[in-house]
Amino acid sequence: MENIFVIENLFKDDEFNADEFNDIVIKKISTHPGWYLSNDEERQKLSVDDDYSDTGMLLESFYSQNINQSENHQEINFIGNMIYEKIIESIPFEFVNPKLVRFLWNYYNRASTGVPHKDMADNIDGNFCSIVYHLNNCDGKTIIGDDEFLSKSGQCLIFDSKKLHQGIGPKEYPKRYCLNIMIEFDSIKKPTL
DSSP states (O other): OOSOEEESOTTTTSSSOHHHHHHHHHHHHHTOTTOEEOOOHHHHTSOTTSSOSBOOEEEEEEETTOSSOOGGGHHHHHHHHHHHHHHHHHSSSEEESOEEEEEEEEEEOTTBBOOOBOSSOTTSOSEEEEEEEEOSOSSOEEEETTEEEEOOTTOEEEEETTSOEEEEOOSSSSOEEEEEEEEEESEEEOOOO
């Protein structure tokens, strides 16, 4: 994937709107056990008193390499899978032989500033795609390369997992939630006209 593909409102054609659905999701994940402070490789190079207060909180509910998947995450993985399936049916192209790699839920507060990172290292063979699904409206944002996207409830950003990106916490709003989905695929099939 060379470009960033954006879906502005994933649930625009459904009987409910993204805000209603995402409010339910946030209630589920915000009290879910297993959140931990982000520990990006880039963050590990900084000292505790560097510019960043924290890089956000993470909740990894699914990772394909993890043999011992926790049964505690079944409900939120079901929600993550609903979002993933809706995205797959909404895009105007097809991932050939997609395999789900992970669901990683993100929480940022006003003191959170993520560091630039890649979801998949350049030296790993294969095609990987990251999907950032914003769960609430706020002044936090996702930066992908030189492009910035304010968090909008129901918005999806789809891009190459080997592309440098960063999550930014809100400044005026109290919180920012999103879901990072990563998949591996063989190729992309574009529609024929």
